Amino acid sequence: MNHPRSTGLLFNNLQETQMSFxxxxxxxxxxxxSDPCGNYRLMIGTDSQVHKSQTTFITGIVIQNVGKGVWACIRKVIVPRKMTQLHERISLELSLxxxxxxxxTEERKNTLINLVLPHIYDGASFTIEGHIDIGAGKRNKTSEFVKEMVTRMESMGVEPKIKPDAFVASSYANRYTK
Known part of the structure; x- marks a missing residue:
């Protein structure tokens, strides 16, 4: 059986490589x-691309201070076969x-929340979103999976976002799957 080849839990961006979680x-x-009064969205999403002999999965982690900037990184996982079944591929995207x-973890989320908490009356905010590279449109091949995937995200206590709002999966991660 072909197992996914991953770099373990190592992350990269244009500035740094081989970062641990x-x-x-x-x-x-x-x-x-650096700006605890900001409006923060922590967004995590995965996209995949089927190549000739492998399928590449890219998971993006993006922290956005809305209107003021962003920090992001990716993790790459390669499955050494063509994954042609759409449901299998989307399911693995979501699993990643x-x-x-x-x-x-709760502890880590609380660490982040506690950074903005003293500033919420000044308009600071923090949300965590799971971006899923699927759409609910009638012509969208992935629409039949929306309910299942959204439910999986919600069960993790994360706000699910699908296309066109799932830009971490559909735009940021997508760039690195090519």
């Missing part, structure tokens, strides 16, 4: 700490997203 979390803490979401 611990380092990624530190970067997010630093980003929020769930794996990263689960690393944001």
């Amino acid at each position: 611990e380092q990624v979390f530190e970067r997010i803490v630093e980003f929020i700490s 997203t769930e794996e990263i979401v689960s690393l944001f």
